[in-house]
Structures are given as C-alpha cells and as structure tokens.
Amino acid sequence: MGFHTFDVDRADDLEDPSRYRYLSVDELLALFDPATDQTVADLGSGTGFYTDDVAPYVGTLYAVDVQASMHDYYREKGAPENVSFVVADVSDLPFGDGELDGAYSTMTFHEFASEAALDELARVLAPDGLLGVGDWSANGEGSDGPPTSERFSLAEAVRLVREAGFRVERGQERRETFVLRARYDP
Structure with missing residues (x-):
C-alpha cells in the first residue's frame, strides 16, 4: 500500500479549495490542538x-x-x-x-504509513504529543483521491498507530475519508 508520491506536474491540483469538503481547517486543527x-x-x-x-x-x-x-x-x-x-x-x-x-497529515498517510514511519513519529513527538490524520479511506467510494487499493481503512490506521505507542482518542470513517486523533503515550 502507498509509498508513492503525488506527481509534481499536477501540483496545481493540490491548491483546489474544494479539498476542504473532505477536511476543513477547523476539523484539522481540532485533530491536534495547536x-x-x-x-x-x-x-x-x-x-x-x-x-x-x-x-x-x-x-x-x-x-x-x-x-x-x-x-x-x-x-x-x-x-x-x-x-x-x-x-x-x-x-x-x-x-x-x-x-x-x-x-x-492531510491526505498523505497512505503515502508513508509503515511501522518504520510511525516508530519515527513516536521518537520525534514529545510525550503526550498529538498526531492528527485526515486521509482517504480504503472503505471510501473512490470517486476522488487515489484508488481504494492504495488506501488504509480507519481500523488499519488505528492498528498501526497503536502498535507505535499511540493512544487513539478519536477516529471516524466517513463517506470518502477518515480522521484520526492519537496521542503519543510512551
């Protein structure tokens, strides 16, 4: 799964304000309380x-x-x-x-999520540090974003972050995406 990058020749697509329909700024900020x-x-x-x-x-x-x-x-x-x-x-x-x-991570978890990446996040986050994820769901419709075969489900993402020492505080599957809030709990 994942481990690809977004084609820089399509970078203008990343500036499309319609992306907020999948993850609003307020929702993102609530995931990690900056x-x-x-x-x-x-x-x-x-x-x-x-x-x-x-x-x-x-x-x-x-x-x-x-x-x-x-x-x-x-x-x-x-x-x-x-x-x-x-x-x-x-x-x-x-x-x-x-x-x-x-x-x-906003719509990029599927690109990097691995045991090594999550262990590295656990290393660099302070105890009680928050990780917020909004990403395309493997259970989504597939009408936008990468193919569903390249995505994680919320359950898979929860398993990965828990195995790295995070305590999941909130997770929600939605029509096309999922959100996840986890606290590093060594």
Missing part, C-alpha cells in the same frame, strides 16, 4: 495548501515532504515566516527525540 508556542510538523506538506492554514496557530511549522520540487512550488507561491522546509521521508525525520509537540 498552540502558538508549539513546534509542529506537516507530514507530506506538498504545496502548502493546509500548511498555510495551520501556520497562524503554531510557533514553528515544519513543512515535511520527500519531494524538494514541492517545496520549490511552495516557496514560489509564498510561505508564512514561521514555516521551515524539510526534505525527508517520514521514516527518517531530522528532528531530535521529543522535539515536536504535534504532527499532522
């Missing part, structure tokens, strides 16, 4: 579509993406001052142990 003194990572930030929305609510926001070309697109578009660009795979993050107060 505060202006916190350090947070956007996992699979792409063009910064959701990064821009979160930036006003945190102190430092790391835009993490495996494709430097996505960061180039985002830089050209213009990024808030508190956003720092990080080219990295989620399974090998350049942060210290417990450095992050929170992390979130």
Whole structure:
C-alpha cells in the first residue's frame, strides 16, 4: 500500500479549495490542538495548501515532504515566516527525540504509513504529543483521491498507530475519508 508520491506536474491540483469538503481547517486543527508556542510538523506538506492554514496557530511549522520540487512550488507561491522546509521521508525525520509537540497529515498517510514511519513519529513527538490524520479511506467510494487499493481503512490506521505507542482518542470513517486523533503515550 502507498509509498508513492503525488506527481509534481499536477501540483496545481493540490491548491483546489474544494479539498476542504473532505477536511476543513477547523476539523484539522481540532485533530491536534495547536498552540502558538508549539513546534509542529506537516507530514507530506506538498504545496502548502493546509500548511498555510495551520501556520497562524503554531510557533514553528515544519513543512515535511520527500519531494524538494514541492517545496520549490511552495516557496514560489509564498510561505508564512514561521514555516521551515524539510526534505525527508517520514521514516527518517531530522528532528531530535521529543522535539515536536504535534504532527499532522492531510491526505498523505497512505503515502508513508509503515511501522518504520510511525516508530519515527513516536521518537520525534514529545510525550503526550498529538498526531492528527485526515486521509482517504480504503472503505471510501473512490470517486476522488487515489484508488481504494492504495488506501488504509480507519481500523488499519488505528492498528498501526497503536502498535507505535499511540493512544487513539478519536477516529471516524466517513463517506470518502477518515480522521484520526492519537496521542503519543510512551
């Protein structure tokens, strides 16, 4: 499952405001309760579509993406001052142990979710740090997003995050997507 990247030649598609019908800004913020003194990572930030929305609510926001070309697109578009660009795979993050107060993934969990990636998230999140995920569901209709065969169900995502030491506080399957809120609980 997953482990692919979004085609940078289609990066303009990531700037489509209709994406909010699957995950609103308020819903995203509720998944990881950001505060202006916190350090947070956007996992699979792409063009910064959701990064821009979160930036006003945190102190430092790391835009993490495996494709430097996505960061180039985002830089050209213009990024808030508190956003720092990080080219990295989620399974090998350049942060210290417990450095992050929170992390979130918007429609990218299916691209990186693995035991190694979730163990790495557990390493870089502070105890009680929150992980928020909104992603395409394997149980979805498949009318948008990647093929359902490349997606995780909520149950699969819950299993993966629990195995990495997270306590799931909330999860919900929806028509096409799922949301998940988990707290790192070493």
